[in-house]
Amino acid sequence: MGRPFVNPRSETGYLSSEELIGAFEALSPDDKLKLAAIEAIKVRGTRFAQGELVHEALCRALTADRNCPRDVPFMAFLVETMRSIASHDREAWRRTQALPDGDAAGSAEAASSAPSPEDDLVQREDAEAIRAIQDCFNDDPEAQLVLLGWQEDLRGAALRDATGLDQGQIDYAIKRIRMKMRKTYPDGWIT
Structure with a gap:
């Protein structure tokens, strides 16, 4: 059996799964503290707990849901991925709050507020x-x-x-x- 996560995008323009893991492991203790501080800001208003947003960003990179270009610093890629995931999570939560269960008028209102x-x-x-x-x-x-x-x-x-x-x-x-x-x-x- 192979490894659980294999990045199918092994083109030279993006980091492979192995390179992503290596880049994460190579982060300095200061970089990891910065990530934790940034995550503390980004998790507000999301369903993520502390530590989960970094994990989610890494998982999405490893599964090729997000690809890290070689010319982008890994830390910047990770922060931007966390920002994007948190933003989408907040938006999904807002949509679920705007839709009352089984209310067709509510779904029309949500569609018009897009x-x-x-x-x-x-x-x-x-x-x-x-x-x-x-x-x-x-x-x-x-x-x-x-x-x-x-x-x-x-x-x-x-x-x-x-x-x-x-x-x-x-x-x-x-x-x-x-x-x-x-x-x-x-x-x-x-x-």
Whole structure:
């Protein structure tokens, strides 16, 4: 018998199952702490408990439900996969809350509340903008944690709890974010 997970996409453009496992095992203790902090932010409002979202992201990568391109840092791939899974889980939960059992009017209402093509485009553009901003801080894990917290509308004590950073670290990360954004986008963000 073979291994339980075999990635059928062994093209050279994506990491194989063995490479994914190796990349995960090669994560430093600091990277694993960052993953746990990011997961603590992302699991809010989902059915996932702490530790399950990272596991789910890895399983989806190993089963080729998600493929990690070779030119993308593994940590960034894992974080983006966790974000996507959590977002889909929250949306599925909202849909089930909007549908009363056996209510045809409720299902028609849910269908009419589906995002319009324009809303979908705005959401995709927002996701691309967020990714572009996060890419500016690949070398600054504290700034990444603050940005992820802001993305989840966390402020103050909630941001400190979710990131594991003290107020001084958060303030300094915010200062670095502002300076880098002014330098990178001197005329403001182009939409």
